[in-house]
Amino acid sequence: MAKASLLLWIPSDTSYLGLVRDVTKKMAEHAGFDSGTADRVALAVDEAATNALEHAYQGATDKEVEVRFEDRGAEFRVDVVDTGQMVDPRAVPRVDLARYVSERRTGGLGVHLMEKIMDSVTFRRSARRNICCLVKRKGSGGTEGA
Numbered sequence: 466m467a468k469a470s471l472l473l474w475i476p477s478d479t480s481y482l483g484l485v486r487d488v489t490k491k492m493a494e495h496a497g498f499d500s501g502t503a504d505r506v507a508l509a510v511d512e513a514a515t516n517a518l519e520h521a522y523q524g525a526t527d528k529e530v531e532v533r534f535e536d537r538g539a540e541f542r543v544d545v546v547d548t549g550q551m552v553d554p555r556a557v558p559r560v561d562l563a564r565y566v567s568e569r570r571t572g573g574l575g576v577h578l579m580e581k582i583m584d585s586v587t588f589r590r591s592a593r594r595n596i597c598c599l600v601k602r603k604g605s606g607g608t609e610g611a
Contacts (some may be wrong), residue, residue: 486508
């Protein structure tokens with residue numbers, strides 16, 4: 466199967482998050498992950514995009530978020546890029562997972578969830594852009610609990 470790369474630009478509007486999840490799942494499956502793992506990867510990317518919309522852009526809907534997908538052979542990489550203000554994602558408070566699940570909330574798990582699902586989550590600022598890089602290694606299995 467050929468390695469694939471894809472670049473997606475979406476308006477900074479949460480109504481596009483479903484599209485991000487769908488494309489991420491398809492790209493992860495194309496990269497060789499099973500459906501369950503692809504779902505979890507899509508959830509992690511959704512959280513990264515949500516963070517860009519809610520924190521970097523503070524809900525402004527006149528911006529855009531760039532999502533870059535790359536099958537690198539041994540790993541699947543997704544970069545979520547925004548031009549908003551720099552936010553330290555690790556400064557966001559941790560979440561009580563049991564309460565979160567019992568309240569059936571969505572969003573807000575951010576870095577904790579991304580780090581649980583992905584093998585590597587890094588944040589950097591380059592050329593006035595925030596870049597969240599999420600990497601899932603192939604062969605790291607579908608045993609992660611999320």
